Amino acid sequence: MRMYDIISKKQNNIELTEDEIRWMISEYTAGTIPDYQMSAFAMAVYFNGMTKYETAVLTDAMANSGDTLDLSRYGDRSVDKHSTGGIGDKTTIVVAPVVASLGGIVAKMTGRGLGHTGGTADKLESIPGFNIILSEESFLRQVDEIGIAVTAQSGNLAPADKKLYALRDVTATVESTPLIASSIMSKKLASGAHSIVLDVKVGSGSFNKTPEIAVDLAKTMIEIGTSCGRNVTAVLTDMNLPLGKNIGNSLEVQEAIDVLKGSGPSDLKTVCVELASNMLVLSNKWDIDHAREQVNKAIKSGSALQKFREWITAQGGNAECIDDYSLFPNSSVKYEVRAAKTGYISDMNAEKLGLISVALGAGREKKEDNIDFSAGIVLEKKLGDYVNQNDVIAVLHTSSLDKAVAAAKTLLEITVISGKKTDIPPLIYSVLK
Numbered sequence: 295m296r297m298y299d300i301i302s303k304k305q306n307n308i309e310l311t312e313d314e315i316r317w318m319i320s321e322y323t324a325g326t327i328p329d330y331q332m333s334a335f336a337m338a339v340y341f342n343g344m345t346k347y348e349t350a351v352l353t354d355a356m357a358n359s360g361d362t363l364d365l366s367r368y369g370d371r372s373v374d375k376h377s378t379g380g381i382g383d384k385t386t387i388v389v390a391p392v393v394a395s396l397g398g399i400v401a402k403m404t405g406r407g408l409g410h411t412g413g414t415a416d417k418l419e420s421i422p423g424f425n426i427i428l429s430e431e432s433f434l435r436q437v438d439e440i441g442i443a444v445t446a447q448s449g450n451l452a453p454a455d456k457k458l459y460a461l462r463d464v465t466a467t468v469e470s471t472p473l474i475a476s477s478i479m480s481k482k483l484a485s486g487a488h489s490i491v492l493d494v495k496v497g498s499g500s501f502n503k504t505p506e507i508a509v510d511l512a513k514t515m516i517e518i519g520t521s522c523g524r525n526v527t528a529v530l531t532d533m534n535l536p537l538g539k540n541i542g543n544s545l546e547v548q549e550a551i552d553v554l555k556g557s558g559p560s561d562l563k564t565v566c567v568e569l570a571s572n573m574l575v576l577s578n579k580w581d582i583d584h585a586r587e588q589v590n591k592a593i594k595s596g597s598a599l600q601k602f603r604e605w606i607t608a609q610g611g612n613a614e615c616i617d618d619y620s621l622f623p624n625s626s627v628k629y630e631v632r633a634a635k636t637g638y639i640s641d642m643n644a645e646k647l648g649l650i651s652v653a654l655g656a657g658r659e660k661k662e663d664n665i666d667f668s669a670g671i672v673l674e675k676k677l678g679d680y681v682n683q684n685d686v687i688a689v690l691h692t693s694s695l696d697k698a699v700a701a702a703k704t705l706l707e708i709t710v711i712s713g714k715k716t717d718i719p720p721l722i723y724s725v726l727k
């Protein structure tokens with residue numbers, strides 16, 4: 295077989311065979327298919343899509359491209375959660391300890407930032423000392439001991455997706471339903487949880503710009519998961535606005551801790567409660583109202599925060615940062631951006647905010663780039679808010695004044711202030727099972 299022929303078939307919209315897809319994934323994982331040919335393939339899929347059959351085979355091939363975790367010892371209590379990617383989305387850092395504090399087993403593999411969106415692996419790494427790469431043995435030992443462990447995609451779990459994910463990030467081929475569905479579900483299948491809650495984002499800051507695309511992606515992932523014997527729920531949540539106020543790795547962890555302490559922005563808390571409750575419906579067989587009540591109690595009583603402390607400590611992190619945010623990486627430049635006039639913020643594109651945050655240092659422009667954990671944006675005002683001229687709209691955190699000045703200019707360009715109050719979209723669109 296030749297990769298050239300596979301690219302050409304996809305370019306001409308001819309369905310690939312199972313053998314072709316499996317051969318391509320195994321050769322790419324082994325390193326015999328170079329990145330430039332795989333990029334051409336991803337671009338052909340970006341334009342021409344994949345059939346359901348091709349998507350299912352691609353998912354299975356990537357899920358089995360390396361090791362797979364066996365979580366069967368936890369019966370049906372193991373539950374995973376995955377977001378399709380958004381701006382300011384720090385929900386995993388809240389829901390994982392909440393669910394674990396209520397008896398769910400959270401054994402989770404998580405990703406790095408992708409395109410304009412952040413990744414939980416990078417966020418957790420901003421906690422001083424936190425070790426995001428766990429061996430299978432220490433991962434499972436930690437789950438046995440405290441019911442929660444989160445690891446970055448190791449070299450051996452779905453390695454084909456790890457390579458392809460990093461390649462798509464820098465070749466403008468992320469926004470493709472079959473590539474997103476197979477990427478997410480291959481990781482979920484390889485990491486073994488019995489139940490999975492998918493947070494499928496909708497809106498300008500997500501890879502799914504419209505509810506139709508999001509529903510299609512959710513249904514594709516549910517079909518793949520259930521055909522492999524997993525329980526899958528998809529919660530469609532809004533990503534026209536960033537979640538919470540903070541964008542950027544260590545800033546987001548601090549905001550997640552605020553929610554675990556019972557404060558924090560209400561939009562973030564609402565989405566976290568919905569996701570955690572749906573996870574507990576699957577893992578603990580609770581009805582949704584009971585699950586919501588228990589989640590709220592776990593936050594109020596401090597038991598979720600206590601589980602977070604145990605989790606951070608178990609993975610080598612300095613849990614003192616929970617009480618002292620100055621222990622987090624701190625940016626040398628904090629630059630205020632002020633409103634040019636008085637009125638309502640009627641446009642502030644979330645994807646562009648994500649790109650500004652990447653430019654400040656919070657994400658990668660090339661796959662080998664290092665991240666500045668302290669970089670990002672604190673939004674003092676969001677879409678729909680009323681501002682007076684000269685009010686602070688945002689504070690930019692970065693390492694150089696030049697970067698801050700350039701980012702401030704872009705932020706003011708994308709912030710439209712008008713006399714008309716804009717309708718804010720709902721936070722939760724629907725729950726699909």
Ligand code: URA
Pocket residue numbers: 377378379405408459468473474475477478481
């Ligand atoms: N999250 C993933 O894991 N993969 C994608 O392709 C997009 C979001």
